[in-house]
Amino acid sequence: MSDLADALRTRGLRLTAQRQVVLDAVRELTHATPEQVHALARGRAAGVNITTVYRTLELLEQLGLVTHTHLSHGAPAYHATSEPAHVHLVCRACGGIQELAPDLFTPLAGALLANHGFAVDIDHVAFFGACADCRE
Incomplete structure (x- = not known):
């Protein structure tokens, strides 16, 4: 049984094709916006519209299966929590x-x-700047 199915059952929810497809898309794309997840998922399961993607991403985050980071001024980027923790540059x-x-x-x-009593959530940290190639 999958981690998604187990997590859903503990909350009295069922595993749907749309939920599985959205999670699979996040895992495949890594650092994916909801729109990117939608573009991949809609061809894999019927009934996957952008609203379904947003609701499913919110549920998956509540279940601890995905997390998001703001890597630009636009939509957040999601990645699976099964990936090793990392900081973004x-x-x-x-x-x-x-x-x-x-x-x-x-x-x-x-x-x-x-010094400040502030506990940093490293998984949500992104540093912005210029990469080595762009600095040259």
Whole structure:
């Protein structure tokens, strides 16, 4: 049985083709906006419209199967929580995204907690700047 089916059953919900297709699209695309998920999912299951995608992404996030990060001023980008935790580096020039292990930011997170009582959710962190190629 899938993690999605188990999570849904514990809440008294059923597994539908649309829910599975949306989760599969997020896993396949990584860092996908709802519109990108919709574009992939609509060809794989009947009844997958953009409203279904938004509602399903919200449910999947409540179930702890996906999370989102704001990587631009537009729609959030979703990725599966089964992926290793990572911090995002977003190039403002080319739009490229690099992923870094969160342990690089452990000292910063520790300092923020110690000095300000603020616990950082590393999975939602995105740093914006210019990548090495665009800086040249």
